[in-house]
Amino acid sequence: MNIVWTVFKKEGLDTIRDRRSIIAMIIIPMVIFPVLFGGLGFFAIKEVKKAREKPVHIGLVQPVPDNPLIAALKSKDGFTVSELDADVDAKDQVENTELDAVLVFQPDFAEQLEGYGAGEMTLHYRSTGTGGILRGRIMNVVRDYQTEVRESRVQGLGYTLDFINPVNVSFEDTATQQEKIGEAVGGFIPYIFIILCFTGAMYPAIDLGAGEKERGTLETLLTSSAPLMQIIMGKLLLIVCSGLFAASLSLTSMAFAMVSMGPMVSKFAFELGPMLRPVNILLFFSLLLPLTVFFASFLLTLSFFAKSFKEAQSIISPMMVLVIFPLVFGMMPWAKLTYTTALVPILNISLASKAIFSGNVDWGPVFVVYVSLIALAAIGFVACTKLVGRESILFRT
Numbered sequence: 001m002n003i004v005w006t007v008f009k010k011e012g013l014d015t016i017r018d019r020r021s022i023i024a025m026i027i028i029p030m031v032i033f034p035v036l037f038g039g040l041g042f043f044a045i046k047e048v049k050k051a052r053e054k055p056v057h058i059g060l061v062q063p064v065p066d067n068p069l070i071a072a073l074k075s076k077d078g079f080t081v082s083e084l085d086a087d088v089d090a091k092d093q094v095e096n097t098e099l100d101a102v103l104v105f106q107p108d109f110a111e112q113l114e115g116y117g118a119g120e121m122t123l124h125y126r127s128t129g130t131g132g133i134l135r136g137r138i139m140n141v142v143r144d145y146q147t148e149v150r151e152s153r154v155q156g157l158g159y160t161l162d163f164i165n166p167v168n169v170s171f172e173d174t175a176t177q178q179e180k181i182g183e184a185v186g187g188f189i190p191y192i193f194i195i196l197c198f199t200g201a202m203y204p205a206i207d208l209g210a211g212e213k214e215r216g217t218l219e220t221l222l223t224s225s226a227p228l229m230q231i232i233m234g235k236l237l238l239i240v241c242s243g244l245f246a247a248s249l250s251l252t253s254m255a256f257a258m259v260s261m262g263p264m265v266s267k268f269a270f271e272l273g274p275m276l277r278p279v280n281i282l283l284f285f286s287l288l289l290p291l292t293v294f295f296a297s298f299l300l301t302l303s304f305f306a307k308s309f310k311e312a313q314s315i316i317s318p319m320m321v322l323v324i325f326p327l328v329f330g331m332m333p334w335a336k337l338t339y340t341t342a343l344v345p346i347l348n349i350s351l352a353s354k355a356i357f358s359g360n361v362d363w364g365p366v367f368v369v370y371v372s373l374i375a376l377a378a379i380g381f382v383a384c385t386k387l388v389g390r391e392s393i394l395f396r397t
Contacts, residue, residue, distance in 0.1 A: 004234045006226075051130035055080055056137055059093055059102040062086040065110035067119075069145045076141055090124040100134050101125040116153060176359065190284070190353040191327045193247045194346065197288060198323050200246025201239045201295050202316055208235045209303025210312035232300070232385050239296035240289075247288060251281070283356050287349045287369065290377035294345075297380030304388050326350065342368035345376055 057080045064070060064083055074081045084093065090102040102124040106112075109119040125135050154161055212218045221231060299316060306312035323346060329335055330350025337351035342365040352369045355361045 004230045004237065006234070047130060048133065051133040052137070053078070054130075054134070056101070056134055057082070057099045058138065059084045059088075059090075059097075059099045061088060061090060061102060061104045063105070063107065065105050065119075067110045067113060068148075069142065072141050072145055073138075078137075079141075090122070094124050094126055100131070101138055113149060188331060189357060190350045191331060193250055193284075193288065194291070194327060194349065195320070195323060196250045197243040197247040197292055198295055198320065201243030201292060202299055204242045205239045205296060205299035206303050206306075206309060206312040206316060208239065209300055210306040210309045211303075213304070213307070214309050228389055229385055232388055235300060236293070236296045236381065236384070239300060240292050243292040243295060244285070244288065247285070247292075280356050284353050287352055287373060290370075290373040291346070291349055293377035294373075294380040297377070297384035301384045301387050330354065337362065337365045337369070339365050339368055342366075343372050345372070348372060 055078050058073060059082055060070070060073075061084045063086065070081075073079055082099075084102070090104050093099050093102045104122045104124070106120040108117075109121060111117075112119045123135065123138065125131050125138075127135070150164070151161065154163055157163075212221070222228070298319075302315050302319075303312045306315055326344065326347035327350050330347050335341070335347075335351060337348070337355050341351055342348045348369045352366050355366065
């Protein structure tokens with residue numbers, strides 16, 4: 001073990017001197033969550049607030065009916081209403097003027113509402129940007145008016161609203177708050193951490209294999225008295241630590257970003273509290289450990305196979321797709337952890353993590369996940385030591 005530790009320390013010093021490894025292991029995990037939760041959250045909250053407070057300019061195409069709805073639109077705070085000529089193009093008014101929306105009424109709009117018919121109108125608006133929020137503000141006024149007309153009509157017939165609502169349904173959700181949040185974002189957490197774990201291990205693996213071949217130090221290391229197995233174990237140990245360090249740093253960064261940012265994000269962080277209990281985090285990292293061992297073995301083998309650092313990058317970088325695809329599949333709401341999915345690499349850890357964070361764990365499939373991941377790690381380690389020990393791999397030209 002002294003040799004393994006010596007190789008580990010030597011490769012660790014080389015890694016922290018490599019700018020690309022530092023960026024992948026430290027800079028990206030530290031930056032991604034403050035930007036994701038802080039920057040995007042700040043601008044999203046700012047834009048939503050701006051859209052809710054922005055004056056809404058509405059155009060009414062002639063003829064404008066004499067109706068309480070028009071009076072409600074004109075008296076609503078934050079609304080500015082102007083009447084337009086009958087021959088204007090409503091779409092053009094929305095696209096090329098300062099109007100946010102244009103209402104076109106059918107000629108019999110008022111007459112239909114005075115009786116028991118339905119008045120028809122068309123709301124022209126642009127849904128992109130904050131247009132959906134502006135439309136919602138207009139429709140709130142329309143819905144309030146609809147409620148008044150409905151109540152007036154029912155009461156005029158001598159009935160109550162129970163006449164048109166004969167069944168009242170009360171909903172009682174048996175799912176806990178933790179289960180609902182875990183179902184919604186439980187698949188997102190492993191998506192982020194596994195990708196960052198992969199990238200955190202990728203650059204050290206490239207540098208410790210192809211990078212050492214380029215520098216010409218691999219031959220010196222192999223001619224030492226250290227057994228090849230222990231040299232590989234030392235390199236693998238560093239790669240595993242690099243991947244787990246990137247994932248751990250990501251967790252710390254996420255927690256800091258969510259607690260220190262805006263009130264909406266902080267409230268969301270408070271709701272995530274039961275899901276991110278220490279025992280859940282430990283279980284997640286216990287799943288991540290054997291997967292990281294497999295990543296390290298796989299990446300180091302490919303790195304030694306490459307003839308140069310650049311070739312190793314071109315070989316390994318596309319492998320990210322093989323990681324992302326099962327993670328995206330695991331984020332789907334209908335994807336569940338079963339004894340079958342527990343055998344699918346990467347997908348199994350995604351689904352198991354979702355079950356753990358939601359607090360709804362079936363330990364039978366989770367046990368199969370642990371067994372399959374440990375077996376995968378063992379296969380990866382054995383394959384790495386066998387392949388890397390071949391001169392045709394180490395000195396491929």
